[in-house]
Amino acid sequence: MSSVIETRGLKKRFGRVRALDGLDLTVASGEVHGFLGPNGAGKSTTIRVLLGLYRPSGGTATVFGQNPWSDAVALHRRIAYVPGDVSLWPNLSGGEAIDLLCRLRGGTLDAAAYRDRRAHLVDAFQLDPTKKGRTYSKGNRQKVALIAALAAPVDLFILDEPTSGLDPLMDAVFRRELQAATSEGATVLLSSHILSEVEHLCDRVSIIRAGRTVETGTLAQLRHLTRTEVAFASTGLTDADLAGLAARIPAAHDLVLGNGTPRAGIPRAGTARVSFTADSDALPEVLPVLADLRVQGLTVAPPSLETLFLRHYREDAPSPAPSTGPLP
């Protein structure tokens, strides 16, 4: 499978701010690739580099094997883009904006097909195309850009938080329409903060922080890298049992005894919960110990997507936040 998007060590500086600091991203043909990262990580910047709107300060980026900066016009015939924050022309109606964007992309050459597709989308997204740009609500502005992107077939969709502001019903319409487009073979780069959307749509994800890729893979692979949460009730256990717990389960992390006080001693009376996390592949070593202790109310939770992302978003990774220090 050839890759549609490929960046190697991509760098972008704005004055002293390093928005991208050696970003590697590979999006294979036909896949829906989730692009995640905390605010200010550099997602929109990467996307603008891929669209030839920003010129990289270092590293390489290719789209369909071409240079997005110098071959922008040729590439743009194959790409549909939805920005995160859609600004429309104040004195153009939504319908006019959709037609203009599609005509410029050359997507209206098959006039009949375009007309049908546009009518279908306007109906599906319940958009009133006669309103003027500034009288649209945020979600409706987003819909205008989405319809313009979906109304004509393209090879690559680049979507920067495309559903921010859409209501759940419209969100479902968007997912349906995007899946229809990808079933015809289109590739998608989808930046998003909505984890359920990522889980629902994406084949693979890349997580970036401070302008660098920190993780990339299928969701299953990423899950594998994170820890499982284990919790049980402390009823019927002696202080000694609990005190020895840490020693007996070397794979345990973040051990919490009692009501959320880490290692602060055991509540004097009654029942409390004990919880810890363990590397998912260390679980087989943990279970016999728990069986030995005859723990009650045992829960073993696989890592949720939230914890998975939160770990990457929050953790102190080696790469610093976009530095504002002097450049080398």
Added chain:
Amino acid sequence: MNALWPLLRLRIHRDRVQLPIWIAVFFGLAALVVFAVDSSFGTSIERQALMRIAVGSPTILIFRGEPQGADVDAVAFFLIFAFLATLVAFMSTFLAVRHTRAEEESGRFELIAATPAGRLIPLLATALHGIVAALAAGLAVALGLLAGGLDGAGSTTTGGAVAGTGIAFLGVGLLAGQVMHTSRGANGLGAALIGLAYTLRAFGDAGGTASADGLSMSSAWPSWLSPIGWGQQTEAFTTNRPAPLALDLALAAVLFAVVVLLQSRRDLGTSLIGERPGPQHAPRTLSGSLGLAWRLQRAPMIGWALAGLVFGVLAGTLGETVVELVQSSAQVGEALARMAGGRASIIDLFTDTIFGLVGVIAAAAATQAMIRLRQEEANGSAELLLALPLRRGRWIFDYLLVGTVSIALVLLGAAGGAAAGLASSSEVAGTADTTARVASAAASGVAQAPAALLVLAIAALLVAFVPRLSTGLSWGVLFVSAFIGEFGELFGLPDWLLNLSPFTHTPTIGAADVDSSGAWWMLGLALAGAVAAGVGIRRRDLAL
């Protein structure tokens, strides 16, 4: 009320570069005009000649003011006040719109209005800010005149008149912000009202009655309908009466009350002139970036062309009145020829002088078209566009084209107006002379194109190479060039400075031998600039 001070500070902070520039310009102009009168019309004989011509020629009165004798200070006031008043009117309306409608349009006002500041305190803060700015402009003018050596009472009166005009137009700008939906529309309405005020006083001055000595006039009633006229009626340096300024304050108070009423009743984001729904589908013309640029600039272009038409009619109808005047006095004729920069057929020369202003209007229309591209980029809609298979060179070229068409429309409007005016004027009509005069007016129109095109190309270069500064710099270039072009010789500026302005290289139609080498140079430079801009814009990042 606790919110007032932070909001006021915010406004001052936002204008921290712009306002000082305005103030410096006011000071400089005021100081320069005294110097100019001293150097160009040093003797009282020369000044009396100048004022006699002025009193007798409506064309001059239209662009200057109400003659009040031949003293240096009165002549300075006569020459510069209408110009200063117009400038301060623009400063105030732009300021008002920038801090009200533009904020509302961008959504920032919503953030502020949701705080305890509410809907009215921001308005109050804008009004205070505008008043402070107008007072500062007035103070700068007074200090400038004092620095030029004029007396305190007259300088203070002039400064007061400038401040009063500024305050009156602050109200106009605030009202425009309530009436129109977009800041662009509000600025357009404000400019149109300034134009109306200027025209009213122009008619008042042109139709005034001369005093017995032929050195002074009292304006006709239309002057009293215009805030710029009220400022003139202070008759600074002669009678120094501040009473007419009460009209400025009264107008401002009334307008502000109306604005407060509107603001407290209307919904956020709405305006007096509502928004109509648009078509479901784009018309065939809207199929590319040229169609878009055309559509975006259509309304302003019509406004600019109308302004050209008005000036053309002025030129056409008033040209021949000058001739009688010149024939009546040799001394006057000589002075007149000097003022216009050479000896030639006086009508053509006067038509051409007015067409010099038309050229500035054409250049302004073109600058606005090019700045439109920058605004598209800054407000984010260009991001949608440039992610499409649209060459950036093509993109800027389309705006250059729209700018060129704007220039053509303004010049066409002016030439058409002049032709109509000449054909209808009693003295010239029906004679073989008419054809020659109309041809000359058309030639004057064509002659203005190179300078305007060069200004357009400079704006394109600025947008391509310094996008974030381009809006202010483009207007700055236009203002400085126009000022040098219109006032440079009067102010006795050095040649190298005069040569910097495209407008000084415009061929003078009606002069004995028309030198058009400057025009070809400018066309060449404009072309080179346009090409460089097309290359430059491809080499830079999208600048949000």
